[in-house]
Amino acid sequence: MIKKCPKCHSDDTKKRGKERGIQTYSCNNCGRRFRNERRIKTDLRQKLWNDYVFGKQTLRELSRDYNLDKRSIRDLLDTYIPPSKIHSPRIVNIIADAFYLGERMEHTSWCPLVFRDPILKENLWWSFFKTETTRSYEQGKEELLKLGYDIKSITGDPSSI
Numbered sequence: 001m002i003k004k005c006p007k008c009h010s011d012d013t014k015k016r017g018k019e020r021g022i023q024t025y026s027c028n029n030c031g032r033r034f035r036n037e038r039r040i041k042t043d044l045r046q047k048l049w050n051d052y053v054f055g056k057q058t059l060r061e062l063s064r065d066y067n068l069d070k071r072s073i074r075d076l077l078d079t080y081i082p083p084s085k086i087h088s089p090r091i092v093n094i095i096a097d098a099f100y101l102g103e104r105m106e107h108t109s110w111c112p113l114v115f116r117d118p119i120l121k122e123n124l125w126w127s128f129f130k131t132e133t134t135r136s137y138e139q140g141k142e143e144l145l146k147l148g149y150d151i152k153s154i155t156g157d158p159s160s161i
Contacts, residue, residue, distance in 0.1 A: 007032040045080040052077060053112050054123060056099045087124070089148030092117050094124065096140060096156035098132040115140045115154075124149070132157075 003013050005027035012028040026033045051057045059070045098113040111132050115125040125143050129136045
């Protein structure tokens with residue numbers, strides 16, 4: 001598919017490599033460089049993802065805050081690919097928290113679980129489960145130990161650990 005220049009609308013364009021994973025082009029007619037995908041949409045997806053997963057916001061709350069309908073928010077969340085975590089193993093005291101979102105109309109449940117270093121304010125590990133269980137917390141601990149972290153303590157919800 002040939003991309004049109006957003007400035008002069010010429011079809012005479014050429015691929016010029018990728019920048020931060022997004023294809024860039026240049027116009028042979030006017031010289032303008034442009035991207036295949038708008039960065040704003042990616043930034044919105046990332047903000048929505050962070051608010052949804054780590055900020056524990058519901059679709060209803062996101063819909064109100066971002067002035068978008070729930071279906072649009074769900075589509076943006078479904079197409080977001082979170083970046084790979086770069087780990088710096090060290091001695092850590094972890095805060096672990098899960099947020100059970102309960103049964104849905106589709107007869108599914110969803111429970112994100114996050115292990116966080118409160119000193120550096122860094123999410124070290126997260127995963128998604130159907131429910132909050134002791135085994136899900138054990139899995140997070142095992143994963144961080146495999147990555148080389150020296151865990152001194154884990155503080156979490158006492159009713160689930």
